[in-house]
Amino acid sequence: MKIEFKKIGFEPKKFQLSKNGIEFQGEFKKDKDGLVDILGNIKNELNVTCDRCSKEFMIKLDENIHLKASDGLYKGHLEEYDVLEFYDGMIDFDEILESEIASIKLDYHICNECEKIEDFEKEF
Numbered sequence: 001m002k003i004e005f006k007k008i009g010f011e012p013k014k015f016q017l018s019k020n021g022i023e024f025q026g027e028f029k030k031d032k033d034g035l036v037d038i039l040g041n042i043k044n045e046l047n048v049t050c051d052r053c054s055k056e057f058m059i060k061l062d063e064n065i066h067l068k069a070s071d072g073l074y075k076g077h078l079e080e081y082d083v084l085e086f087y088d089g090m091i092d093f094d095e096i097l098e099s100e101i102a103s104i105k106l107d108y109h110i111c112n113e114c115e116k117i118e119d120f121e122k123e124f
């Protein structure tokens, strides 16, 4: 799903998409700095790999995300947000979802069985 920057106004608009069964929805609007403010939620289940035993398992996803999109190169500096730059005048929401999924996959994940072992080890 792509949306043209020039069509985005200060009035919040809703978006919704899904990819491989993962739901991404929320709203976006132009902010006072000329960036696009995206507030969303990613829901469903995701296959991840256990960092301890390398087994694949499912995690429940319910991630709130808040980021900014820039029409072209962003020269400013925002401490509290990730600013994504798009170079063809369009925001690509599929790309945002894909990169969020990729970064969730890179987080530390541990399966139920390994969690039990870790808890057990902590006690001794």
Ligand SMILES: [Zn+2]
Pocket (backbone or CB within 6 Å): 050, 051, 052, 053, 054, 055, 110, 111, 112, 113, 114, 115
């Ligand atoms: Zn494991």
